[in-house]
Amino acid sequence: MATIKDVAQTAGVAISTVSLTFANPDRVSPDTARRVWKAADLLGYRPNPLAQSLKRGRSRMIGVLVGDISSPFFGRLLKAVERRALERGYLMIVADTDGDPERELELLDQFTAQRIAGLLISPHGSSTAYGRRLSACKTPLVMVDHRFRGAPLDYVASDTRMAARMLTDHLINLGHRRIAQITGPVQLYTAAERVEGYKEALQAAGLPVNDDLLVDGRYRDAESYAQTMRLMTRADRPTAILAASNMMALGALQALQELGYACPEDVSLATIDDIPWSAVIKPKLTMVLQDIEQIAQVSADYLLDRVESTSPDKLTPRETVLIPRLFIGSSTAPPSSINGA
Amino acid sequence: MATIKDVAQTAGVAISTVSLTFANPDRVSPDTARRVWKAADLLGYRPNPLAQSLKRGRSRMIGVLVGDISSPFFGRLLKAVERRALERGYLMIVADTDGDPERELELLDQFTAQRIAGLLISPHGSSTAYGRRLSACKTPLVMVDHRFRGAPLDYVASDTRMAARMLTDHLINLGHRRIAQITGPVQLYTAAERVEGYKEALQAAGLPVNDDLLVDGRYRDAESYAQTMRLMTRADRPTAILAASNMMALGALQALQELGYACPEDVSLATIDDIPWSAVIKPKLTMVLQDIEQIAQVSADYLLDRVESTSPDKLTPRETVLIPRLFIGSSTAPPSSINGA
DNA sequence: TCTTTCAATCGTAACGTTTCGATCAAGCAC
DNA sequence: GTGCTTGATCGAAACGTTACGATTGAAAGA
Incomplete structure (x- = not known):
């Protein structure tokens, strides 16, 4: 492959001039620029990104660290992030953490x-040691979907x-009066929040919060299958189930x-997150939809803005929390008189 | 961050000795090795991969280039490839081609x-110019899922x-006698093959191949939705439909x-590729399952074997074609007498 | 005792960039 | 003609490694 040296030679200028031409064309004479470009x-010269990165101390790649690459949520997220990053001149390197801190x-x-250059992360840790490690990281970090409480980082x-x-x-x-939630692992931010939202609603309606009705579907x-089996074979079984994720639904x-x-005659079922094949699942599930592409684009932009800022760590953390959309399907209905409260 | 220089200094040896210690510990005295390691x-020294890669002319990353990151097939593939690559000491960089050559x-x-170091690719091109570009590539290439005919490359x-x-x-x-196939774009290898398999079966059974029953669902x-609408509103509508991919099914x-x-009373439906949520889709689809994790592991190994071989281009191309598994669900049944041939 | 051999270690030249201070010639004011 | 400024260009050092040839010093052979 041709190097900058070859270009300099054939253009009849110094290496540094070639470099300058690409970095800042206005600072060389029009004639020189033309010769260099030609x-x-x-x-067929392409600068070697490895050499550039070594010199600059930073590469033009962003990392993405998620709990499960193969999940539909992250699949769509990755796709949109990659597209946005590429538009801004960055490549994407991704790894799967399996949800293990x-x-x-x-x-x-x-x-x-x-x-x-920066890292998009869906943080799964909860210990303070973990938090210290996150905060100590010198490269720009943006949290997406999950969040670590107390870390002063961008969050989308x-x-x-x-x-x-x-x-x-x-x-x-x-x-419904007996509503169960199949939760995620509650040490996770999203899982805890979903429990909170559930409790808020019950309390606002003056209904008791029954911890028996909160089961962990991980x-x-x-x-979730197992927990539902357990839940529905109890004497005081719920009349409605809220699944905290699509997989669990x-x-x-x-x-x-x-x-x-x-469903919904005997029991109502509602879920968070879209399901790609929701159209063909009977019954059509009642669910809240998130705008994944929006999350992807905003988080990629947050990250790259920070990356390209002159003082990345002086930027105050930004946060975007998007309003989800409720879709009412046919999986929820009033409780039947037999089971109703 | 600490560099090899710092290590050399504190260990009281030359830089090259530190390098040698990591590359080939047997070639330094046990005492020196111990001092270097300490x-x-x-x-907290970690070699700078950028410097290593620059020097070696190759990084410890593999690229993955697929048509659609967010599809369930590639989601699972990416996950398994990443895992295997990491086990062998490689990071994964991925990009989405949108199926555009x-x-x-x-x-x-x-x-x-x-x-x-190498590239896993699901090639979507078909022109000879495209083929030339593929073959001209100096870094090891492995084709996965799709293939470009005539390129002498590994294929899984x-x-x-x-x-x-x-x-x-x-x-x-x-x-069934009137069986339609909703195909992929036929210039694609997999799509063409699926048409071939279909024709083979018909011919083996002495049935005519009717091109009217082959419609492109891209x-x-x-x-696919639109094509099915068209197909089923025809006078001579098929009694069975074979969808060439899960999305199209x-x-x-x-x-x-x-x-x-x-379905299956009025029309049977069968499909290729697993659907993550097949369990809850009514009717349970009859389909052929591929072992995606196996494909991922074999292709990653092919690639890394080639990467680590001393003469990568002298290795003759290897090929693994896995036998899929037929799962008979409840979406296929004998044709009803009204519609039957 | 004098070579020879060999293992251990070292110095240095790359790899392909960027960047900074130095150089140079031309234009200008005096 | 001298001194200054300025715009264009250049040379060289640095980024952090690897790898090759050179240099040790001590053990082994004659």
Whole structure:
């Protein structure tokens, strides 16, 4: 591959002049610029990003660290982030943490060793040691979807507490009194928020909060399936279930079907997050939708703005919390008189 | 960050000795090695991958270039590839080509400029110029899922022709005679193969191949929806539909539902590729499953084997074509007497 | 005792950039 | 003609490694 040296030679100028021509064309004479460009063109010159990054101490790559690459949410997020980053001249390097904070920190180290320009992270840790590590990171960081409380970092997500609140309100309005939530792991920010939103709604309606009705589905379909099985075989089984994620909604739905409960006749089901194939799932699930592409674009822009800022750490943390949209499907209905409160 | 120089200083040895210690510990005295390791540990030294890559002319990253990051197939593939690559000490950089060959080649250039060690690619081009560009690439390449005919490159995928054949055979065995296929864009390898498998099955059964029954759904749900609408409103409508991808199966299913056709009573539907939420979709779709994790692991290994080989281009191209598995759901049944042939 | 050999270690030249201070010639005022 | 300014260009050092040839010093062979 042609190097800057070759270009300099064929253009008959010094290496530094070639470099200058690309960095700041106005500072060389029009004639020189033309000669340099012609030579570069002729040789098919492309600057070596490795050399550039080494010199500059920073590469034109952003890292993305998420809990599960293969989930539909992150799939769409990654796609949109990659597109936005590319538009702004950055490549994307991604890794899967499996939701494990240890792994996450190790990957964080690997990424920063690569001198990435910035990192989009969905943080899964909760310990203070973990928090220290996050805050100590010198490369720009933006939290997306999940958040670590107390870390003064940019944060982009949709209002997940409100999402839970909207769905719970909806179920209450339909007349439900025994509403269960299949939650995520509560040490996770989003999971905790969804519990909060749920409680808020109940309290606002003057309904008691019954901890028995909060079961941990670990954000996984299999766990949710099992929890739903347990939930629905209890004497005081709920008349409505709020699944805190789409995967868990599917687990729950499957359990209901296998137990022979009709939805929404016997039990209502509502969920957070869109399901790609929601159109063909019967019943059509009642859910709150997030604008994933919007989250992706805003977070990528936050990150790159910070990256390109002259004093990245002096920027005060920004936050965007998007309002989700309630979609009422056919999976929720008033409780039947047999089961109703 | 500590550099190799700092380590050398605190260990009281030359820089080159530190380098040698990490590269080939047996070639330094045990005492020196211990001192170097201690110093490195003390300073928290991590070699700068940018410097290493610049010197070596190759980085420890692999690129992945796919048509749609957000599709469930590639989501799972990426996850497994990333894991395997990481195990072998490589990071993954990924980009979305949107199925556009132009974009693909541009990205290929960007990736090779980064001196990636190797590239996993799902090639979407078909022109000879495109083929030349692929073959001219000096970094190791492995084709996955899609393939460019005639390029002497490693290739990993499941036997997609057989998949189509299996499903068509199944439908024929049930008694169907008018079987439509909603195909992908036929200039794509996988799409063409799926058509071939379908034709093979028909011919083997002595049935005529009717080109009217082959409609292009472009591997997209919306297109498939429209094509199904068209297909099912014809006088000689098919009694069975084979959708060449999961997305297209969903589009077709939705169209059927909206037209009021019961599946499988009025029309059978079968599809290629697993659907993550197949469990809760009614009816349970008859489909062929591919072992995506296996594809991912084999392709990553092919790529890294080639990367780490001393003469990568002398290795003869390897090929793994996995046998898919037929799952018979409840979406296929014998044709009803009214519509039957 | 004098070479020879060999393992251990070292110095240095790359890899391809960027950046900063130095140089140079031309234009201008005096 | 001298001194200044200014715009264009240049040379060289640096970024953090690797790898090769050179240099040790001590053990081994004659």
